[in-house]
Amino acid sequence: LYLKQGNQAAAINSFKKAKYVKPENFRPYVNLAGVYERRSDHEFAMEELKTAIILNPNYKEGIMRVANMSLETKKYQQALEYYSRLLGDATYNDKAIIGLANTYYQWSEKDRTKIEKAKNVYQDIIDIDSKNKDALYGNMMIAIAEKNDHEVNKYYKYIKENIAKKSIDEKFIGANLQLADYMLATHRY
Numbered sequence: 001l002y003l004k005q006g007n008q009a010a011a012i013n014s015f016k017k018a019k020y021v022k023p024e025n026f027r028p029y030v031n032l033a034g035v036y037e038r039r040s041d042h043e044f045a046m047e048e049l050k051t052a053i054i055l056n057p058n059y060k061e062g063i064m065r066v067a068n069m070s071l072e073t074k075k076y077q078q079a080l081e082y083y084s085r086l087l088g089d090a091t092y093n094d095k096a097i098i099g100l101a102n103t104y105y106q107w108s109e110k111d112r113t114k115i116e117k118a119k120n121v122y123q124d125i126i127d128i129d130s131k132n133k134d135a136l137y138g139n140m141m142i143a144i145a146e147k148n149d150h151e152v153n154k155y156y157k158y159i160k161e162n163i164a165k166k167s168i169d170e171k172f173i174g175a176n177l178q179l180a181d182y183m184l185a186t187h188r189y
Helices: 008-021 025-039 044-056 060-072 075-086 093-110 112-128 133-146 151-162 169-187
Strands: none
Touching: 008 025, 025 044, 025 060, 044 060, 060 075, 060 093, 075 093, 075 169, 093 112, 093 133, 112 133
16 A cells, blocks of 8 residues: 555555564565665665565565576676576576576676676577577677677678568667677778
């Protein structure tokens, strides 16, 4: 009720009271995490979700939320841990694999072995689904970062073809702009 009224402070107090009344119930922790998440208080949100997951280990959505927030807050080791917990899950496996690859990619800015892991995970996804846009986008971003002309050109052609077919999403349109910037900066093609 408090959330619908826009009173986040009262909602937080209400959910905290509910935690103390029934500490074994994971829902107040989930609800409290949601309020914190809306307020961009990711640290508090993750702590509440971790408790909810302890109380209900089958709460896969909570595991995914912790993984995503960990990646967003650059807690890469924690992101890897939580994404890994979802591997093999019927609902979250694909998102977890992409999350792992994205984590390796973002973490790789200072560590060459992690960028290689990201490339391998993206390639494994592409081997399974050759049109997986998240994996193609990730590989293209690595190719741009590495200034790998052959790979950049391959993804450039793919993007151009799909823009022409109007079968491309916003992420790829943004990627196309980055790719065009790269091409112009290096005076190629």
